[in-house]
Amino acid sequence: MNAKVLTVSELLDGHAALDIQCLDRIYLNTYVPILQTSSQVVAFLNGHLGFPFASPALFNKIGQRFRKAVADYAKNNSIPWIVFGKGADKLAVMAEHIQRQAATGCSGIAAIGVAQEFQRVWTASEGQTSTGTPRWSFFKADRRVTCYYFYLWDDDFGPGFIKVCAYFPYPGKVWINGHEWAKRQATKAGIGFTALSNGFATCDDPDRLQEVCDRLGPGTIQVFLERWLTRLPLPLDQADRDAGYWWEASxxxxxxxxxxxFDAPRHARGFFEALIVDNLDLGRPHNVEIIFGRKVRRDTPGTFRTAIDRRDNGGVLLNVFYKHSRIKQYLKDGRAMRIETVVNTPRDLGCHARLPHLDDLQTKARACNRRILEAERVGQGCVLAAPAFERTAHPSIDTTGGRTPALRFGDPRVMALTGALCHTLLAATGFTNKHLRVLTAGLLGSDYRPNQMTYDLRRLRLNGLIRRLPGSNRYTLTPDGIRIAIFYTKVYNRLLIPLTSADQAQAPPELRAALATITRHVDDYASHARLPRAA
Structure with missing residues (x-):
């Protein structure tokens, strides 16, 4: 027999040695807000710089000055100069330089990388006014231009980089790691810990560590950005900044x-494999709307699906996609479960993109991590107490004499209905009469009329399995509803169907042998009782 596999509830309630929430990798855009329209470009060249004629030749003049400043900065400070080839793994190339800088114990630029990349920059086309005077029309286009990567090691944040495009309006990128920041702050605070490859494995004071992780916000990151922008050679100077031409982050x-x-890593892999199986076949959904807390309609653009990837190290990665973003769940270093909400477009969670809105984004993303874990906990902990099962499976009379219709286990319509409810389990905004009717009809495989759906909704509501969302025509499952829907579906799909087909050739040999043994014993009892077989 196989060893017992822990459920989510057993793991979280008795085998979780450390539970930490933290910002992980953070990738920011940097841009100059008042250089984003053609009129702003003209105002910069004419009004701010004082050139009488707004020409794209001025872009090249500023760009060449910036290129020279970067080259001089590298030379004067003995900073390695790396030219990235096409498709190069930039972080791998820079790793040894970052490690060398970290070994000094001082913040500094580890190396400067140079790459030719496509960027959205300002360009212009030449035309003439009605009087024949030359003029330039400015517009944005993707152009292959020079980009500088300043790879650094920071005393607070550890490794990171700042990228600056050498062409107007000088867009950039910033990359840092929240876990690396938390490790350094924990060390400075005297909190003892051991590290995972990107996180924490153990900690002497988990509560204080969580407080440290909670402190990382937009203000801290803005201080980091300002600190380094004042140290690097840039295409804009202090006079430009005083006039409002400076970078902001989004x-x-x-x-x-x-x-x-986990406190017992030996359980980790088996637990995780079982967890994935449990969250793929409930209701047999082909696409899953994950709990991102956003309203999803039929015309909502984007991707809504679940996918599993096998990793090179034998691990499993569960991806749940929502629009441009996703939730990843995987086993980390063979001893921890990592749930990671990856937000590629903040508006997917109803947030603005500018850096000051990071706290709002983090709150909503943490809620996504919590809800998917809660759904998995319920999915593996759906054993029902007898009163709850009896109340649902049999009709009952309430104190006012009202009759509550039953939802009888095994009835094809009820099984299709509970399967459809499992399909809506991860729908953050609930479901409608029409939505549930379409799902139920598909699982039932026969005609399912609107009046039947209305009657079934009443049965579900009176049994306390669903509730109506205030001010809407949408419904959501109650905790009992989640347990019963999953219980009905699991028992039916994983127990009854395999058992009733156990005499088929495709059934496992152990199951067919057990069924043959039971049949033989039943036949023996029938023979001793002198009960002939039916003709």
């Missing part, structure tokens, strides 16, 4: 993680 990709470390 969120390009933010990973918000929850890491649960």
């Amino acid at each position: 969120m390009r990709q933010v990973k918000v993680s929850r890491t649960i470390v």
Whole structure:
């Protein structure tokens, strides 16, 4: 017999040695807000710089000055100069330089990388006014231009980089790691810990560590950005900044993680494999609307699906996609479960993209991590107490004499209905009469009329399995509703169907042998009782 596999509830309630939520990798865009329209470009060249004629030749003049400043900065400070080839793994190339800088114990630029990349920049086309005077029309286009990567090691944040495009309006990128920041702050605070490859494995004071992780917000990141912008050679100077021409940051990709470390790593792999199986076949959905807390309609653009990837190290990665973003769940270093909400577009969660809105984004992403874990806990903990099962499976009379219709286990219509409810389990905004009717009809495989759906909704509501959302025509499952829907579906799909087909050739040999043994014993009892077989 196989060893017992822990359920989510057993793991979280008795085998979780450490549970930490933290910002992970943070990838920011940097841009100059008042250089984003053609009129702003003309105002910069004419009004600010004082050139009488707004020409794209001025872009090249500023760009060449910037290129020279970067080259001089590298030379004067003995900073390695790396030219990235096409498709190069930039972080791998820079790793040794970052490690060398970290070994000094001082913040500094580890190396400067140079790459030719496509960027959205200002360009212009030449034309003439009605009087024949030359003029330039400015517009944005994708152009292959020079980009500088300043790879650095920071005393607070550890490794990171700042990228600056050498062409107007000088867009850029910033990359840092929240876990690396938390490790350094924990060390400075005297909190003892051991590290995972990107996180924490153990900690002497988990509560204080969580407080440290909670402190990382937009203000801290803005201080980091300002600190380095004042040290680097840039195409804009202090006079430009005083006039309002300076960079602001917006969120390009933010990973918000929850890491649960197991106290018994030997259970980890079996647990995770079972967890994945449990969350793929409930209601047999082909696409899953995950709990991102956003309203999803039929015309909502984007991707809504679940996918499993096998990793090179034998691990399994569960991806749940929502629009441009996703939730990843995987086993980390063989001893921890990492749940990670990866937000590629903040508006997917109803947030603005500018850096000051990071706290709002993190709150919503942590809620996504929590809800998917709650759904998995319910999915593996659906054994029902007798009163709850009896109340649902049999008709009952309430104190006012009202009759509550039953939802009888095994009835094809009830099984299709509970399967459809499982299909809506991860729908954050609930479901409608029409939505549930379409799902139920598909599982039932026969005609399912609107009046039948209305009657079934009443049965579900009176049995306390669903509730109506205030001010809407949408419904959501109650905790009892989630348990019963999953219980009915699991028992039917995983127990009754395999058992009733156990005499088929495709059934496992052990199951067919057991069924043959039971049949033989039943036949023996029938023979001793002198009960002939029916003709």
